[in-house]
Amino acid sequence: MVAPALILVILVTLWPVAQSFYNSLFDYRLNDPSRSERFLQSNMDLERYANDYFYLSRDLGDLAGQSPDDAAAVNEIREGIETYHEELLAMDGVGEQYEEVETLIASFTAISDRDLKYAKVENEWAGDYKEFLATAQEDLLALAEGSSDEAVTTTASNVAGSIESTNKAIIESNFIGLNNYSRYLQDGRMWQSLSNTFVFTIVSVGVELILGLAIALLINRTFSGRGIVRASVLIPWAIPTAVAAMMWGFLYDGQTGIVAHYFEQFGLIKDASVLLSTSAGGMFSVIFADVWKTTPYMALLLLAGLQTIPGSLYEAAEVDGASKWQQFWKVTLPLLKSAILVALLFRTLDAFRVFDLIYVLTGGGPANSTESISIYAYITLFSQQNFGAGSVLSVIVFLCVALLSTLFIKFIGSDLFAGRSNR
CATH class of the missing domain: 1.20.120 (Four Helix Bundle (Hemerythrin (Met), subunit A))
Known part of the structure; x- marks a missing residue:
């Protein structure tokens, strides 16, 4: 079964990346007849x-x-x-x-x-x-x-x-080797879009983890109407991202947006128009919208992990005199580590590749302050029809995602896998 799995991984994952890497070695542009194909000679x-x-x-x-x-x-x-x-x-x-x-x-x-x-x-x-x-x-x-x-x-x-x-x-x-990579490693816009992507990923996933864990702990408890609450919590996640982005665009509008109005009334912002017209406001807006939409997904993953923890462990801890806070730190978190790993891994990779939410809500503006690396790659590939340069950005996205996956498995999941091997 190993060989078919490897072939599947190569075809589905590595082959498209290899094609993008090959394209990146050429000055390959569809809007220029002399560079509209890849010529080694x-x-x-x-x-x-x-x-x-x-x-x-x-x-x-x-x-x-x-x-x-x-x-x-x-x-x-x-x-x-x-x-x-x-x-x-x-x-x-x-x-x-x-x-x-x-x-x-x-x-x-x-x-x-x-x-x-x-x-x-x-x-x-x-x-x-x-x-x-x-x-x-x-x-x-x-x-x-x-x-x-x-x-x-x-x-x-x-x-x-x-x-x-x-x-x-x-x-x-039009074969230029690694010149495209040299160019983009010195490109200020690429580094800004990569920085925007990391800021968006770290802040949004961090907030979603905290809120998702709190929600998961809440809906894991037994209380009247728990089924309705669980279903209601998932509504934001069920809304298509493009639709949610358009909805938040209206809510953030400086003239008619109710969210922008109340943020101004509560003193969170000095003016209702800053949410979509300033760099800081734009980044806050996309992060806030993403947290609202994706926290239920994080909560759902963590809830699945919570339900695998036997209730007898909490009973034994209570008999030993452990408080609720001690039970959370000594029982819940250690046993929830695998679920947290999966939730963080999925959400981090998904957030790092963010495209539709930002593209619809802000278009990467104002002044590229919310432009993610995926949006920059899309603009270069399809709007400018520069397939060589766009492929460079695609390869950069792949390398970043691969690095993040490796770090998660190495530093967060090492104990988990070690524990399984011991068993």
Whole structure:
């Protein structure tokens, strides 16, 4: 049974992380055609290049005839492009591939085969060709600006545009190794979002543990209407997070929010608008909303642990003269340690990955003061469509979660597992 379990862990957990790590090694952006795929080696977009080269060869000849004074410079550009073109076709298999692409273009057929559309070229050759085209473009733009002949100006500008398009057809390798990690380790916004996440996690989980334990102790007692109380306590946890966030957004509103109004009346805040318009108010708001929503979950986990403690232990402690407070410290807490571990582990990992509550309630504002690392990763991945940088942030989230899990098991659960092994 070990092998299937390992395979399941690899497929479900490690494989997506490995994919994110692989993406993070590239300058991979969907909003940039030259970086919209992962290229370990430089490539030529033959479809785009074939279209541009046809017009380049023709227009450069026309420009040389229109501007005799600059014919030598124009012909030098033309010869350089033709030389690079011949070198391209001489590369292994590229000539035949280029002819097939030209045939499809001539028949107005779209090229959907990626292997046909892109041809691998040498990295050094690609860099040299791009540099040559960039210089040629600058020379032609200077020619267009300095010419008094309108026809020369128009032709030179058009050729410069074609050269720019040809330059974009040469796609250099976007493999950058660990440069993305180096960049984000020096990124102030990343560290701020990570700090916001740790503050949110530590404060919210700490408060939820204390309140959850108190609630669990209360509803574990026998009293009339206990079933109704238990069901009522779980209502906040049953509400979808996005709905709860929208609800708290209305309650925190500085104009009509009843919570903001009473906080101001009780002197907890100086003005009703500060809850969603200041850094401290925004962080307090998301933590307060999370505590309200998730404390019942913590209480439920701890209640399950309390119900596994035999009542005879309390009877024996009472016979020995232990007070209620001593029974709590000497009986309840030691025997509740496994339940506390599970509750803390689940809630800490869940709180560290917080996204929907903050995204709906504050959007990460004001001024990124409540932006969590998950929200920053989402914005980078989907809003900016920067998959390389966004994958870095995803890997950072995974590493933090893995570290937290290890610390919990090592420092909190060590005695628990040791005790089980002894038994």
